[in-house]
Amino acid sequence: MQNDENPPVQSGAATEPVVEAVQQPAPEPVSETAAAAPVAKKSSNRSGKTIFWLGLGSILIALAAGLGSGWGLWDFRFGFQLLMLAFGAGILALLGGFVVGWWAKRKGRVAARPLRWLGMTLGGALALWLLSFAYTARTVPAIHDISTDLADPPQFRMLEVRADNLDQIPGENEPEMKGMNPQQRWAALHQKAYGDIRSVRIAMPVAEAIAKAERLAKVRGWEVAIADPVEGRLEATDTTRFFRFKDDVVVRVRPTEDGTGSIVDMRSISRVGISDLGMNAKRVRSFIADLAGTNPAG
Known part of the structure; x- marks a missing residue:
């Protein structure tokens, strides 16, 4: 006799629970172009700005x-x-601008190129300007007293010649000038x-020559101290623009x-x-040429 509480299991019936399939969203396709594009590196402007301020600072320090010195705030030395x-x-x-540019290029950064080049231009221009003076110093003797007459230089009367005018004339230990005194x-x-640079002759009387020299x-x-047509003398002071x-x-x-x-x-002498x-x-060449009328620009 069959038990109604326990019905027989039918042959072929599924014994596992049925699980409904949950559909997952399909992944979005990856763009090959986006995947292949390199990641842009962050640009850095600090180094370029530093070069700019160095170049500008060199100009400001020189000024x-x-x-x-010209205003008397400190000694010219x-x-x-x-x-x-x-x-x-x-x-x-x-030099730093070239190094920064090379390093930025190597790292793929942008080192504030306009500012960097401007700073390099300012610093390089100032350096070249100062180097031109250093080159000139090597091509001229270390003297500061120039005269058209070495045997009998024109003498000052209103203005005073510096006390140390001949104290530091070079060549004391050179064989060709050994035994010479400073004047020699x-x-x-x-x-x-x-x-x-030597004496010149001009076709005008003394008084007329002094009048033209004063003009x-x-x-x-120049600041004229005296212009005496009778004695035939002019003394004046020229002040340079930069260091005064x-x-x-x-x-x-x-x-x-x-x-x-x-x-x-x-005769022209520097005070310091x-x-x-x-x-x-x-100065002597230009003035004499203008006075004699041989300077086209005079």
């Missing part, structure tokens, strides 16, 4: 060196030290470097043998420094 600092900053900006060494160095001095912005250095000038005019013309001599970098010679 401070000249203006501070300290101003020269500031120029050396400015030169170092300019070189650092120039100065004349030897002067003749070798500035042999073209030329005032056009140049003062150079004293004397022009001596004497009549020729027949009295129809004049013999002109000129050892070497004038050829500035006094340049």
Whole structure:
């Protein structure tokens, strides 16, 4: 007799529970272009800005060196030290800019290219400007007193010649100048470097020559101390633009043998420094040429 509480299991019936399949969303296709694109590296502008400020700083330091010395805020020797600092900053900006550019390119960064190149330009220009003075210093003798007459230089009367004018004339230990006194060494160095600077003859009387010399001095912005047509003398002071250095000038005019013309001599002396970098010679050449009427620009 069959038990109703326990019905027989039918043959072929499923014994496992039926689980409904849950459909998962299909993954989105990966773009090959997006996968292949490189990740852009973050640009860095700090190094480029540093180069810019180095270049600009070199210019500002150089300006401070000249203006501070010219205004009397410090001695010109300290101003020269500031120029050396400015030169170092300019070189650092120039060379550092190349290094920063190379490193940024290697790392795939952008090192503020416009600012970096501007800083390199400023620093390089200043460095080259200062190097030009260093080159000039090596090509001219370390003297600061230039005269058209070495045997009988024109003498100052209103203006005073610096007390140490001949104290640091070089060549004392050189064989060709051994035994020479400072005056003789100065004349030897002067003749070798500035042999073209000599007395000139002009076809005008002494008084007329002094009057023209005074006009030329005032056009140049010199401070005229005396212009005496009777004695044939002009003394004046030229002040340089940057460091405000003062150079004293004397022009001596004497009549020729027949009295129809004049013999002109000129002397230019720096008040400070050892070497004038050829500035006094340049001044004498230009002024004499204008006075004699041989300078096309005069």
